[in-house]
Amino acid sequence: MARLELSNLHAEVAEGDEKILEGVNLEVESGEIHALMGPNGSGKSTTAKVIAGHPAYEVTEGEVLLHLEEDEFGDEVEIDEDQRTWNLLELEPNERAALGIFLGFQYPAEIDGVTMTNFLRTALNAKIEEREELFEGEEGDDEEEADEGFETSPMEGPADEGEVGVAEFQEILQEKMEALDMDERFAQRYLNAGFSGGEKKQNEVLQAAILEPSIAVLDEIDSGLDIDRLQDVSAGINALRDEQGTGILQITHYQRILDYVEPDHVHVMLDGQIAKSGDASLAAELEDKGYDWVREEVYGTA
Amino acid sequence: MSSEQDHLKETDTEARFEFKKEQNAAVKSEKGLTEEVIRMISEDKDEPDWMLERRLRALKQYQNMPMPTDWPGQPDLTELDIEEIVPYIRPDVDKREGVDDWTELPDEIKDTFDKLGIPEAEKNALSGVGAQYESEVVYQNMQEQWEEKGVIFMNMDRAVQEHPEIVKEYFMTTCVPPSDNKFAALHGAVWSGGSFVYVPEGVTVNMPVQAYFRMNSEGMGQFEHTLIVAEEGSEVHYIEGCSAPKYGTHNLHSGGVEVFVGEDAHVQYSTVQNWSKNTFNLNTKRAIVEANGTMEWVSGSMGSKATMLYPCSILKGRGATDTHITIAFAGEGQDIDTGAKVYHNAPETSSTIESKSISKDGGRTNYRGLVHIADGAENSSTAVECDALMFDNESTSDTMPYMEIEESKVDVAHEATVGKIGDEDIFYLQSRGLDDDDAKKMIVAGFIEPITEELPIEYAVELNRLIELEMEGSLG
Numbered sequence: 167m168a169r170l171e172l173s174n175l176h177a178e179v180a181e182g183d184e185k186i187l188e189g190v191n192l193e194v195e196s197g198e199i200h201a202l203m204g205p206n207g208s209g210k211s212t213t214a215k216v217i218a219g220h221p222a223y224e225v226t227e228g229e230v231l232l233h234l235e236e237d238e239f240g241d242e243v244e245i246d247e248d249q250r251t252w253n254l255l256e257l258e259p260n261e262r263a264a265l266g267i268f269l270g271f272q273y274p275a276e277i278d279g280v281t282m283t284n285f286l287r288t289a290l291n292a293k294i295e296e297r298e299e300l301f302e303g304e305e306g307d308d309e310e311e312a313d314e315g316f317e318t319s320p321m322e323g324p325a326d327e328g329e330v331g332v333a334e335f336q337e338i339l340q341e342k343m344e345a346l347d348m349d350e351r352f353a354q355r356y357l358n359a360g361f362s363g364g365e366k367k368q369n370e371v372l373q374a375a376i377l378e379p380s381i382a383v384l385d386e387i388d389s390g391l392d393i394d395r396l397q398d399v400s401a402g403i404n405a406l407r408d409e410q411g412t413g414i415l416q417i418t419h420y421q422r423i424l425d426y427v428e429p430d431h432v433h434v435m436l437d438g439q440i441a442k443s444g445d446a447s448l449a450a451e452l453e454d455k456g457y458d459w460v461r462e463e464v465y466g467t468a
Numbered sequence: 469m470s471s472e473q474d475h476l477k478e479t480d481t482e483a484r485f486e487f488k489k490e491q492n493a494a495v496k497s498e499k500g501l502t503e504e505v506i507r508m509i510s511e512d513k514d515e516p517d518w519m520l521e522r523r524l525r526a527l528k529q530y531q532n533m534p535m536p537t538d539w540p541g542q543p544d545l546t547e548l549d550i551e552e553i554v555p556y557i558r559p560d561v562d563k564r565e566g567v568d569d570w571t572e573l574p575d576e577i578k579d580t581f582d583k584l585g586i587p588e589a590e591k592n593a594l595s596g597v598g599a600q601y602e603s604e605v606v607y608q609n610m611q612e613q614w615e616e617k618g619v620i621f622m623n624m625d626r627a628v629q630e631h632p633e634i635v636k637e638y639f640m641t642t643c644v645p646p647s648d649n650k651f652a653a654l655h656g657a658v659w660s661g662g663s664f665v666y667v668p669e670g671v672t673v674n675m676p677v678q679a680y681f682r683m684n685s686e687g688m689g690q691f692e693h694t695l696i697v698a699e700e701g702s703e704v705h706y707i708e709g710c711s712a713p714k715y716g717t718h719n720l721h722s723g724g725v726e727v728f729v730g731e732d733a734h735v736q737y738s739t740v741q742n743w744s745k746n747t748f749n750l751n752t753k754r755a756i757v758e759a760n761g762t763m764e765w766v767s768g769s770m771g772s773k774a775t776m777l778y779p780c781s782i783l784k785g786r787g788a789t790d791t792h793i794t795i796a797f798a799g800e801g802q803d804i805d806t807g808a809k810v811y812h813n814a815p816e817t818s819s820t821i822e823s824k825s826i827s828k829d830g831g832r833t834n835y836r837g838l839v840h841i842a843d844g845a846e847n848s849s850t851a852v853e854c855d856a857l858m859f860d861n862e863s864t865s866d867t868m869p870y871m872e873i874e875e876s877k878v879d880v881a882h883e884a885t886v887g888k889i890g891d892e893d894i895f896y897l898q899s900r901g902l903d904d905d906d907a908k909k910m911i912v913a914g915f916i917e918p919i920t921e922e923l924p925i926e927y928a929v930e931l932n933r934l935i936e937l938e939m940e941g942s943l944g
Contacts, residue, residue, distance in 0.1 A: 218899045221891065259898035268899070275896035279914025285900075288910065293901035356914065373900065 167235035168266055168380035168413065170194045170217070176227035177216050186212045188438035189228065194381055196413045199403075201424055201449055203417075204435035205457050210417045211272065213435070214385045217415075218269035219259035230254040232265055238380060239266075243301050264296035266380030268412075270370040270387050277357040282369070285357045286376055287335040293377060294328060342375045346402050363390035364399075371402035374412070382406060383415045388423035400426030421453035434460050501527060501550065506657055513660070518636060519628055526646035526656025533650040536776075541834060541866055543774035543803040548720060548748045550654065614673065620666040621677055624693045627664035634666060638697055643726040644752050652752040655691055655724040662692035662723070667702040669730070676705040676738075676924055690721040690747075696737070700730040700758075707927065708739035720748045721772075727755035729763050731785060736764040738923055740931050743771035745802070751777045759785025759814070766922045768931050769796045769806050770938060778836060780809035783817035783848075790819040795919045795931075797938050798831030798863070807837040807868075812845040812878075821852040824916055827863035828939065834865070840872040841880070849879035856886040857915050859908070909936050 170193065177187040186209050194200050204210050216223050217230055232252045236245050254262050277285070330338070339353055348368060358366055367387050374382050384403065388396060404427060406412040416427060424432075424446065432448040433440045434457065441464045442448070452460070506527050510520040535545060614621060620631060628635050640646055646656035665677055698704055721743060729735045735755070743749050749772040755763040765779040781790035792808040810819040825833035835854045856865035867884045889911055897907035913920075913932055920928035 218895075220895055258903065259895060260901050260903045263899055263901040271896065271899075275890070275893040277893060277897070277911060277914050279917030280910055285897075285910070288906070289897075289900040289902060292903070292906060296901060296903070377900065 167196045167411075168238055169196070169233040170267070170381045170413065170415075171231045171233065172213070172217070172228070173231070174228035175213070175216065175225065175230060177212060177223045177225045180222050180224040185226075186223070186438055187216065190435075190438070190440055192415075192433065192440060194413045194415050196380055197407060197411045198431065199407055199414045199416060199427060199429045201416045201418060201429040201432045202435060203419070203432060203449065203452060204441075206419075208435040209438040210435050211385055212438075214269055214383045214415070214417055217254065217262075217383055218267060219254070219257065219262050225255055232262075232267065232381070234265070234380070239297065243297060245301065249301060260292065260296060261300060263377070263379075264293050264300055266378075268374050268377060268379030268382040270367075270374060270382060270384035272386040272389060274358050274366050274370060276359045276361075278359045280357045281354055282357055283335070283339060283353045286339060286373065287330060287332065289373075290335070290376060291329045294330070298328075338376060342372055345405065346372055346375065347398055348372060364392065364395035367391060367399050368395065368402070371399055371406070374406055375402065375410075378410050379412055381413045381415070383417070385417045386419065387416070388418055388420065396423060397426060399423075403427045421449050424449045436461055436464065501530065501654075501657065503527065509658060509660065513625055513628075515628060516632060518632075519639075522640065522646075523657050523659075526640070526653050529646045530650065530653035530657055533653055535650055539836075541805075541868065543776060543805050545748065545750075545774065547773075550720065617671045617673075618668040619671060619673055620664065622664050624662035624664045624695065625660065627695070631664070631666070634697060635664070635695070638695055638726065638728060639693075640724070640726070643728065643756050644724055644754050648752060651722045651750045652724060655693070655722045655752065659691045659693040659724060663694045663696075663706070663708075665694075665696040665698075665704065665706055667696075667698045667704045667733075669699040670701045671699075672703040673705070674703075676707045678707045690723070692723050694723070694725040696725075696727045696735060698727075698729050698733040698735045698761075701732045702730065703734040705736040705738065707924070708737070708741070720750070723751045723753075725751070725753035725779075727753075727763065729755055729757040729761035729788075731758045732760045733758070734762045734764075736766065737779075738766040738927070740768040740923070740927055740934070741770065742934055743775075745771060745773055747772045749775040749777065753777070753779040755779075755781045755790075757781055757783050757785065757788040757790065760787040760789075761785065762789040762791070764791040764793075764922075765808070766793045766919065767795070767806075768916075768919060768934075769794070769804055770934055772802065772804070774803045775806055777806045778809050778838070780811070781819065782811045782813060783819065783845075784813055786814045787816045788814060789817070792819070792821040792823070793919050793922055794821075794823045795916050796823075796825040796833045797935055798825070798827045798833045799938055800829040800831060802831045803834075804832070805834045805836055807835045809838045810840070810850065812839070812841040812848045812850070812875075815844065815846045815848065817845060817848045819850045821850075821854075822918060823852075823854045824919065825854075825856045825865055826859070826912060826915065826935070827856070827865050828859035830860075830862040832864045832866070835867045835869065835884075837868070838870045838872070839880070841875050841878050843874040845875050846877040848875065849881075851881040852883070854884040855915070856884075857912065858886070858888045860888075905940070909939060912939065 172190050172192040175187050175190040178185045190213055202210050202213065212223060216225060232254055234245055234250050238245060252265055254267065340350065343350060343352060346368060358369060361369060370387060387399060391399060400423060403414060407414055416423070416429065418424070429446050429449065432444050432446060434442045434452065436457065442460050503524060506523045507520065510523055536542065640656050644652050646653040667673055694708065696706055725737065727735055727737060757763045763781045767779065769775050769777060779792065783790055790810050794806055794808065796804040796806045798804040807823060808821045810821070812819065819839065821837060823835045825835060827833045833856060837852060839850045839852065841848050841850065852869055854867045854869065856867065858865055865886055869882055871880060871882065873880060889908060893911055894904065894907045897910060898904065902910060912935055916935065920931055923931065
């Protein structure tokens, strides 16, 4: 089990002092689905990026904590008492990823020349390695590491000890792609390059399925999807929760995806704060009435 | 060892020269370029008179030509004093196993070999563990297989002795005459070593001809000459296998490459080079392509202080085809000026140029290209694509594509992109678990993928590793 906890989170754009988050409080646990809704510019995407460690934002106040239970990574990693709570704001984005944070992008980068297979296997192994370092302490092997250098070269055949090898990875990838109803040719395509909007979103869910995060923050993963693709992506998100126990923070504008991914909790964000929280019925209410009534209710003004 | 190291770190170029000369002065000529020096080289090689005459003629031409100084944006060559360079050093015959070479290599280069690991044979050759022997074995086996088909593949010096009729006809006559440019003339005067490849009519050499073993036996490879003659309907892929840094005593490399592609023949010339950072790398490489022949240039230019290199294809016969794929990497203090030249001198000829460059820590890359389509070369086509990737705001990249189109019935396309490695791209990969360095490496590996996919796997791996090393700043 893992629990992500945002408390009194304030953040602004790193270059400039435009305040975007003004005291966000939120908790997401493994196995839960939270929907984070709100109008454009209310701070939803910024919340997601701050959780993942985007350098464009500076946190001025508050905390982002990740609590891990002993069983979080199965038997492979032993979590000491004093390593169960991590202050994510002190960690690099890749370290956060290693601890089980995943950010699904609204506009994922296109990386030409890097095949999906190569990328995903590298990411998976990087995560395993980073996790070892985080839990076993960085000291000692650092220097040795630097000299070895190239054993995980993307073009190299046999894997190092503890790494997922090429053949093994192929199986994992194939299985996950089948589950998401993705064409097997995806594996040899370049990362997001020339993907349609829908393919990109599907790819984000595929990555989450392979990296098995504890908490996945999915930023408007439903935007630009036709109904068939929306169903595929939604099925993938539900599988993350049901099969891997991932906790999901689903950022969305629309009720639409929530017909397929039923949230346990719905939060409305206004002006950099969570203005109102409720259960799934809140989303339906928003669909009917828009956001202004929340503003009225909370601030007494529209 | 540590004092040697300190010595190497000195920025005074002259001091480094002196140091290296001391280390390698087994057999050497006088400094500077004089007739005596050229005669001494020729005599040492026991050359026939006609080659000596060619050398002397080239020397005269060299002496009468000015240094190129007025190209727009060209690398600064003022630090290059050719009169201070020892043009010829023959390693002691007894030491051709290269033991001394390895121990005397600068640490930065030894470290590179250690990190590269591939090809093992090359590293072992230099470290004197006997891979020279291994290489010879491989070479002999190949040679037998080829000899049956009439293929010749040997050291250029030996070719002068054993195949004078072919060498006489092709060596710096019609393809790269010494009169071509100052450095071609220099090369013609002092050339030494290199490869000679002859493929008879209709023969396909279906495995790459690799020349990395010769690096050691030649010792001083900086004026090597490569001559490839592919007769009608033949096919060969030549790889100049020195992707690991060649160690040059001098700070000048001026190689010459001449390729003759017969009718319907197909030649691929691939090279991945990495020079030490005090080297001026000034080469002339050219191919003449007959009707329906195909010439492919694949090159990775790494290292060096300044590089000026523009492989050229002359599409002489109807339907001749040219492909250029080049990659350049410039780090701190480096100016890598590379590109391609294509002359469409016949109808229905086509060319494709794909150039990729990466600059970092204030390095400069420049694509300098020339595509000439002659009057009458109708229905010819050319497509040029230049992509530049920069790591930071201190690095620069220029693109200078010249197009001289004298024929109207042609298809010409040019496309150039310049970009900085995007923060969003890096963050995306970081959010998936890659650290900052690995994210950058992955982006760069993807960027150069069109090149690596053209190379045999071990060279592709090596190119990737070299670039990774460059990016870590671990190559001196």
